[in-house]
Amino acid sequence: DAGVIQSPRHEVTEMGQEVTLRCKPISGHDYLFWYRQTMMRGLELLIYFNNNVPIDDSGMPEDRFSAKMPNASFSTLKIQPSEPRDSAVYFCASSSHGGAFGYTFGSGTRLTVV
Amino acid sequence: QKEVEQNSGPLSVPEGAIASLNCTYSDRGSQSFFWYRQYSGKSPELIMSIYSNGDKEDGRFTAQLNKASQYVSLLIRDSQPSDSATYLCAVRTAGNQFYFGTGTSLTVIP
Numbered sequence: 001d002a003g004v005i006q007s008p009r010h011e012v013t014e015m016g017q018e019v020t021l022r023c024k025p026i027s028g029h030d031y032l033f034w035y036r037q038t039m040m041r042g043l044e045l046l047i048y049f050n051n052n053v054p055i056d057d058s059g060m061p062e063d064r065f066s067a068k069m070p071n072a073s074f075s076t077l078k079i080q081p082s083e084p085r086d087s088a089v090y091f092c093a094s095s096s097h098g099g100a101f102g103y104t105f106g107s108g109t110r111l112t113v114v
Numbered sequence: 115q116k117e118v119e120q121n122s123g124p125l126s127v128p129e130g131a132i133a134s135l136n137c138t139y140s141d142r143g144s145q146s147f148f149w150y151r152q153y154s155g156k157s158p159e160l161i162m163s164i165y166s167n168g169d170k171e172d173g174r175f176t177a178q179l180n181k182a183s184q185y186v187s188l189l190i191r192d193s194q195p196s197d198s199a200t201y202l203c204a205v206r207t208a209g210n211q212f213y214f215g216t217g218t219s220l221t222v223i224p
Binding site: 033042043045091098099100101102103104105106107108 | 145146148150156157158159160163202204206210212214215216217
């Protein structure tokens with residue numbers, strides 16, 4: 001299994017631009033999570049999906065953030081417009097059984113907004 | 115009060131020593147407990163899970179859970195320089211919420 005695949009690995013963009021982060025979960029996993037990690041705040045859950053349906057988006061910081069999961073093998077996290085304070089590492093993770101046995105994380109996308 | 119709390123460290127131990135990492139959680143109904151290891155610039159990697167009171171051993175790693183005290187710990191025996199990383203405690207609550215601590219940085223000195 002290739003694990004959770006995220007793209008791009010690094011993204012540098014100018015303030016105000018749209019950014020799209022992509023994730024392919026492990027085949028057969030029915031839960032998908034988007035996290036953001038910064039030195040100051042650690043790992044923060046942004047949103048998670050179960051069977052492609054968004055279950056909890058209370059961690060999405062504001063309307064500039066949106067996430068979709070059009071099918072079981074693909075999800076996107078979009079930031080529009082981006083701001084310097086959005087600079088962070090964004091992780092996608094997937095699991096089965098609601099995370100009862102833990103998550104598998106992707107390699108992350110390091111986002112820098114200048 | 116945070117859902118999961120860890121000492122941020124840094125924790126330094128000499129090679130061959132036992133490293134002890136601690137975590138407390140606030141939701142008494144929590145069911146599942148995890149330790150992740152994160153090397154600098156990498157993603158978190160699940161190394162231990164524990165679900166019932168007591169100890170669980172896996173190689174050089176031992177996870178300990180005390181639900182009455184709402185306390186989880188990770189012991190690393192015969193610490194190696196390759197164990198130098200940040201260790202994240204994670205808790206899955208009865209309401210299926212998943213919380214991570216901010217992590218403890220461990221350095222094993224050769």
